[in-house]
Amino acid sequence: MKKGVIILGSANSNGETRKIVSYISDKTNYPIIDLKQKNISEFDYEFKNRNDDFHPLIKEIVDTYDIIIFATPVYWYSMSGIMKTFFDRISDCLKIEKETGRKLRGLEMAVVSCGSDKKLKNGFHMPFIETAKYLGMNYVSDVHCWIEDNDIPISVKNDLNEFVKSIQ
Template sequence: MISKTLILLGSSNSKGETKQLVNYMSNKAQIPIIDLKKKYIVEFDYEFRNQDDDFKSLLEEIVTTYDTLIFATPVYWYTMSARMKLFFDRLSDGLKLHKDIGRKLRGMNMAVLSCGYDKVLKDGFHMPFKETAKYLGMNYSGDVHGWLENGILTDEIKERLDNFIEVLDVR
């Protein structure tokens, strides 16, 4: 089955190294990108006084258009970016306030693309993604980690990304 895939870029730098990996995948497999930095999404609020931002409409677009989400994040302080974490925190809106939208995450696929200076991620980096997928009833489809060398996307990383595209069955 070929999936209808979206890359959610959660970087503080819309033109940074993570974006270079994202662009490679997007161009190779014609995957659309949504840059979370270009969305107005505020922090989770237990009283839901945050409903004037872009989160609800973005979540609606995601659940009605795609079946696979690739969360693309730089590795900041051994974890996902703050921008990505903010998006994950707001998923609570889909569980508490917009249940009709949030329930549509069930059965969707989740994957992770990370980018950092270290060639090997510390143990536990993927745990928040895997556990969130499990909690929401999503299928965790895998992950890939990459980096640039002297500002260049190497053949080794391109091969990793190509294999990731193949595993996700994206064309």
């Protein structure tokens, strides 16, 4: 079985996306890392933010896990701002943390999105897919979810169960 981690990138640590990733975590025993609880600054061309939480976090991820599941709410038809900041900071791994960056090669990536619409607009997954290609990661799966009446609908649970099979 793969060793995986779920990276939750939501402005609401206890919102709908958390419900979805908790369901996945219960099925996989993959831990959830909540980016909202981390101090990760935006990308800086002068790398003055080296002492925030990004470098220790990305090092832990590449040294520990085989698959990274990025979980984000859909904000304005794309990933959340906090998730985008995390992705932008991966640039550090190409410039000043090259050894860490090289360890991303061969890791697997999957994506969980959660929104109010039952379908995503075309192109939502493109930044994830292209980032995986650029970094030499294997993009393995994605699933889009939503919540109804404060619960995960049966059809979404079925999709999540198939997703879980694809990431283990």
